[in-house]
Amino acid sequence: MNIEIIGLIAAVLTTSAFIPQVVKTKKTKDVESLSLPMYLVMLSGVLLWLVYGIYINSAAIILANLLTAGLVALLLSYKIRFTNK
Template sequence: MELASSNYIETIGFIAAFLTTAAFLPQVFKTWKTKDVSGLSFSMLLMFFVGVFLWLVYGYYKESPSMIMANTITLGSAFLLIYFKITYRKK
């Protein structure tokens, strides 16, 4: 029963991972297309990036494929937004 329960929980994790990661991607795409970063807070992006990195480390140590997958993709997305914030800022 423990294995079935573990697989069920990981399935829930993958669904949550898909939804939360997918929800973040439109912001990355919109920022890339419009090059408008005025609504993005640099400090929020940095805190988010560090938080997602720590979730990735946590997922690695918990051996949770859903956490590793979601946080790897979200870390890349957060990195892109930080890159856009630096690159597209008004000088």
């Protein structure tokens, strides 16, 4: 199997991994055990990967990190909005 396919599958998995957390949090509105610092640090790292991907002109890195940034930003908004629930 071509190693780039391994990289692609890895990118899809580490990006889509956040989807079940978004679905669960949206449904339960329970954010108690989620760590705000984790999602802040994750978002800054993902945005930096986006800069890196744009700089080296890699569509895969840009796409994966755009999606991840969206999902992580959503979780951050849930953590902030639902914390006082």
